[in-house]
Amino acid sequence: MNDVGGAALQFAFVAALYAIATALIGVRTGRQELIRSAERATFGVFALVSVAMIALLFAILTHDFRVQYVTSVSNLSMPIFYLIASLWGGQEGSMLLWLWVLTLYGAIAVAQNLHRNRELMPYVVPTLMATSILFLAILIFAENPFHELAQAPLDGQGLNPLLQNPLMVIHPPNLYLGFVGFAVPFSFAIGALASGRLDSQWIRSIRRWTLIPWLFLTVGILLGGQWAYVELGWGGYWAWDPVENASLLPWLTATAFLHSVMIQEKKGMLKVWNMSLVILTYGLSIFGTFLTRSGVISSVHAFAESSLGVYFLIYLAIALTIAVALLVWRLPELRSDHRLESVLSRESSFLFNNLFFVGIMFSVLWGTMFPIISEAVRGVKISVAAPFFNQVNVPLGLALLLLSGVCPLIAWRRGxxxxxxxxxxxxxxxxxxxxxxxxxxxxxxxxxxxxxxxxxxxxxxxxxxxxxxxxxxxxxxxxxxxxxxxxxxxxxxxxxxxxxxxxxxxxxxxxxxxxxxYKIERDIVLDPMEQTTVGDFALRYETLESDLQPTHESIRARVEVSRNGRYVTTLFPERRFYFAQNQPTTEVALRTSLLEDLYIILAGFEPSGTATFKVFVNPLMxxxxxxxxxxxxxxxxxxxPERGQSARIGAPGTPTTETAAEQG
Amino acid sequence: MNTADIVVIVVMAIGLVAWIGEPVVRRGRMQEAAADAHDDAIERLILQKETLYTAIRDLDFDHQTGKVDAEDHVALRRQMEAEAADILRQLDLADPLADLDLVAEREILAYRRKEDAASEDTCPTCGTDLAADATYCPICGQLLKPAV
Structure with a gap:
């Protein structure tokens, strides 16, 4: 099966190249059958990448430790749930999942447009396939998931214990469904630019194609925050870590686009701006993948460092150059149909909204890139800490929130x-x-x-x-x-x-x-049966309990929580030691209520039974x-989907002007 | 590499080539493409029409919820109606049967216009010509007689 998987990826590579060539030749020569053939190739690429996915999953489930990837992310003792998750638990597998989602999206987009947007499709197909080729090239030439070891070990290393969390199983696919999804709007933007069909048709075709990846990205970011909160054990959910930022960057520009696109749909304005946002969002998605996968900035997420960076940077340079060149070429045709009629209008409030979103994006990008830039220029890696991000982004974020309140109150055109x-x-x-x-x-x-x-x-x-x-x-x-x-x-x-x-x-x-x-953070050292208060809570440390599991040993403290003299709950902050990976982890003890979270970490313990805790009270969490x-x-x-797509309004005189009661 | 793997790989390759190559071998799909292009043009017009209709609905709604003054509402609605009429004309030229509902809507519109012109009543708020039996003003929503 491993050879089948490898061959499938190589065939997909050839088919993707073929699709690019035939689509472009087809549109130059007007030979429709070539364009049809290219479209079929996109389905073929999806089928082949699916075969590769199945082959890798098969290798993991059958514990084929000849395969290096299988050895590095799984072992015999892992339950099936995490075995499936280990398909994307490492570098090669996550790239393969990424590629698979991309080809799936591509196949759906092509299938939806077999009889629509015919002028755009000869450019949409090559754009989608070019993105696939980036990942196929990486998987074939740099990070082959089917690479076999000379000698198979008896057991694998297993999945990183930090990743053995249900949230972590669904978090990466969510982010990928988000990141990758923006390739579709991008390819339609390129299609519109290259074919010259610059009216709002392409914008309408991709409306859902922007909302769906946006939803997945939103969910992905939230799940990541939740994972950091319950698994990493530092009491917070967002640390402005480069990889967190990488997922936030395209989200910011995509959110800006979701707003500004309404103005183009309704008014035919901001066409260049919308194009730029789509291109930027796609660029940032690829850039985000680059940050996550190249290990360029060391962070808690850079589980695997590798030399993939070159592939991404070359691709990004080519893709952005072509996109920007097309945009500049079409600039004269992208003039607005209307002008802004009043400063006090919903249009102008949308403009401010966009400026704030893009402003936040640039500040986050700058903060994320600063360590790399400082290292390149001065030879010292200076990290930009959370205070920078907070100082810049808290005012901008609050301004955005205010706008989201103000904007709906103002009418279109003229308030x-x-x-x-x-x-x-x-x-x-x-x-x-x-x-x-x-x-x-x-x-x-x-x-x-x-x-x-x-x-x-x-x-x-x-x-x-x-x-x-x-x-x-x-x-x-x-x-x-x-x-x-x-x-x-x-x-x-x-x-x-x-x-x-x-x-x-x-x-x-x-x-x-x-x-x-109003966060409360306390480090406390307690002897058994000793009591202390944190915020409103009285904590009594009772005893340490230990437990030996097949994969790990766990030590947990029994802490009784009461408030105002009344018993609330008993919590068990825990430390685990995973044998296979030789790695300790913290298991947070958490009590959540609508008013606040009580969050306890067992930081350390001594043979005498004395234990060190880190306690947080996070209000309104x-x-x-x-x-x-x-x-x-x-x-x-x-x-x-709306029932009855065509929006019917009455001619003047029919009861759509439904104000009788309000006016009278 | 074992025999089964080789067989699967060969089948995969043959299947791929047959699947991708079939349209090129068969050809003769030019007419289909031409028809598609024509459909595209009509679809684009219908979309433009729907965009305008939605904009008019939004405008009415903004007026009802107190965001647009009666004066602005009348002016903007007239302007949008003119744009909509222009698109309907283009659609008619492109394909009179493209959207039968559309034809019906146009006829109703024309009929109402005629009726409006015949009546001599005007709205006390915005001055629009009204149909003889109007319950409220079609432009600003002013209630003219108690609703039944």
């Missing part, structure tokens, strides 16, 4: 000052009252007060939007408020899905504010994850 004032009054009053209450209850942290007041403001504008919409809907269709609310949601999924996502973002900001402004959940729900609402 009038009178309407603006009327719409703003209530949310403003709510947020000021809220701040007064918070101040009264003893909160003095300035940034937290600002952040929470913006959260309240944005939250009340969202509620207002839903309320007004429901009222207008009910005025026209009658029925109960719930029926009106439901029909409002189904009539404009994108808008109300978007508001739902904004609500999730508000919750995330609440979680971040609470857990960073759970709201971050709940907010993520709300974002996912909102995105699903927005993605869900």
């Amino acid at each position: 009038s000052v009178r309407n603006f004032q009327r719409n703003f009054l209530n949310p403003l009053v709510v947020s000021l009252l809220g701040v007064a209450v918070l101040y009264g209850s003893g909160i003095r942290h300035v940034v937290a007060l600002i952040s929470l007041s913006i959260c309240l403001f944005t939250f009340s504008t969202i509620v207002l939007e839903f309320y007004r919409g429901t009222r207008a809907r009910r005025a026209s269709t009658g029925g109960t408020a719930w029926q009106a609310f439901f029909s409002l949601m189904t009539r404009n999924r994108r808008r109300y899905g978007g508001y739902t996502i904004h609500f999730g973002v508000v919750l995330i900001f609440v979680g971040i504010t609470g857990s960073s402004a 759970v709201w971050l994850w709940l907010g993520g959940l709300v974002m996912i729900i909102g995105t699903l609402i927005a993605i869900w």
